[in-house]
Amino acid sequence: MREILITENPDIDNILNYLLKNRGKMLRPKMVYLTASLQPHDPDVIRDIAIAVELIHMASLVHDDVIDYAATRRGRPSVNNRWGNQISVLTGDYLFATAFNLINQHSLPAVTDTLSHTIKIMCSGEIKQLFMLYNINISEEEYYDKTYRKTACLFAASCKIGALGSNLPEEQMTLLQQYGLCLGYAYQIIDDVLDFVSDTSTLGKPAGSDLLQGNITLPVILGLKDEESGLKLRSLLQNKELSSDKMPRILEILQKTGAINDSIKYSRMFLQLALELIDKLPPSNGVKGLKELSTYLLEEYYQKLNVLNGEDRRSTSGTSY
Amino acid sequence: MREILITENPDIDNILNYLLKNRGKMLRPKMVYLTASLQPHDPDVIRDIAIAVELIHMASLVHDDVIDYAATRRGRPSVNNRWGNQISVLTGDYLFATAFNLINQHSLPAVTDTLSHTIKIMCSGEIKQLFMLYNINISEEEYYDKTYRKTACLFAASCKIGALGSNLPEEQMTLLQQYGLCLGYAYQIIDDVLDFVSDTSTLGKPAGSDLLQGNITLPVILGLKDEESGLKLRSLLQNKELSSDKMPRILEILQKTGAINDSIKYSRMFLQLALELIDKLPPSNGVKGLKELSTYLLEEYYQKLNVLNGEDRRSTSGTSY
Secondary structure, eight states: OHHHHOOSOHHHHHHHHHHHHTOOOOHHHHHHHHHHTTSOOOHHHHHHHHHHHHHHHHHHHHHHHHHTTOSEETTEEOHHHHHOHHHHHHHHHHHHHHHHHHHTTSSOHHHHHHHHHHHHHHHHHHHHHHHTTTOTTOOHHHHHHHHIIIIIHHHHHHHHHHHHHTTOOHHHHHHHHHHHHHHHHHHHHHHHHHHHHOOHHHHSSOTTHHHHTTOOOHHHHHHHTOTTTHHHHHHHHOSSSOOGGGHHHHHHHHHHTTHHHHHHHHHHHHHHHHHHHHHTSOOOHHHHHHHHHHHHHHHHHHHHHHHHTGGGHHHHHTSOO | OHHHHOOSOHHHHHHHHHHHHTOOOOHHHHHHHHHHTTSOOOHHHHHHHHHHHHHHHHHHHHHHHHHTTOSEETTEEOHHHHHOHHHHHHHHHHHHHHHHHHHTTSSOHHHHHHHHHHHHHHHHHHHHHHHTTTOTTOOHHHHHHHHIIIIIHHHHHHHHHHHHHTTOOHHHHHHHHHHHHHHHHHHHHHHHHHHHHOOHHHHSSOTTHHHHTTOOOHHHHHHHTOTTTHHHHHHHHOSSSOOGGGHHHHHHHHHHTTHHHHHHHHHHHHHHHHHHHHHTSOOOHHHHHHHHHHHHHHHHHHHHHHHHTGGGHHHHHTSOO
């Protein structure tokens, strides 16, 4: 990855190295490698596909941090915080272009198509979301569309391009793509829940940050539907300039109405679906790896939630996955 | 273009339509059409290549306006002015992805390679430029590198991909690419000159805007080299927080030292080179069109300069092209 990214200019390399040193879980490249492993393949091709999807993910994070005015990313100052918005916009563009340039070295038009189409979905989704900020009338369906565009579509694409790279049969590719989709939903829902129940020390931002920025997520949508407390929640959220001192009362409603727990249940349901899809594939180390990836990834979150959300432990741990 | 861009979401379409209504000279697609016209070709392929390069140009303008804090673009409020930086970043990304998605519909890996590589050059060039702002020790060589990355490389790429789309022989493609390169230099130099000699009513921004933003261009580089007035210019530019009230004195030096006139001469020299390159191709309507495009494009500017820069008319109009 370093080899592909690095230029001859020390100023640019400094930014790129900063990004490379601050990598996350590398989930998307892992999905590419695992799905591709289900069939013999050219390792160089799969490596470049895996790098390309991570570059696209990195680019979208760099641009997202500009969009969200984020000061930190993975516990360190964000690129926009350290170098400003101008550098961030250009660095993101550079990463996108590098990804397409890399994929194009191989004859893989279906991969380019999947990735470019996915970026279109992600960007138009984010634009839609910006126009829907502070809209508390957002439906569950709209939330799932938003989640698809924000997270699930790139998870699905990662599995699809791994499958494309190793020429998996169409049927298996579809299963893997759906697996990625379900995992993406499970992951994003739990991320949205964590935003409410975590504290600054765990999350690096205050509880309810999403809501404070006008991003209405599943727990709030479910809370608003509650017959008893929905109206109270609505009146708390009515004011666009929501202050963080209302957050304890909002959180209390989300807990009391079961909106938090139900959201966790939905996440587990999507994880369950993902695992069921994977089970339809012939057993192999790759399939085992994909199962482990998904349970490992989400179990970590569920456990964090159990600790943070102690009193709800019994009611959620009963859900099977 | 509208067909390719438009989504199902009215908010996004509103932004895209706004951009589509405010198109410029469409230089780059014209270059694609004209170069492609030198040989029989599939019109659908060439149309998509032409659209793709314009989408990339549009994307880079939308992002540039965020980077330069530009309030207007082509006489109307810029996207960032009207919808904010967030929407602008995402709209640019959407346009980039749409361009790659479109090209990928045809089997044209060399076109994708040229375009993705060009974007990398453009972005890394802009990052370099940001680190070189207010650096008055920039050399002529560095200025030409900056100009190559900012303008000339996409002009060259436009000619190259037109040639690729109609399968022109390698030799002709190289000539056309070099033609684009020279035209790009001629165009950018004159744009940099106009920034000094135009006024707000013509340019929509005050004279010397580039310099005020720390962008050191050819006239200043040439002025600084003047034995007599170079040091005086240097002392005027020493202070990073250059105020616009110094601009009349700076402009006076640039005029007196011949830095403005010499820059115009360099631009004309590049135009001359471009026309000589084109003359090496077998005569055709396409070749005629490319010659007309370049002279028409630059003559308009030279004439504007003659009007603005009245007293220099005799000294510059002598240069042949």
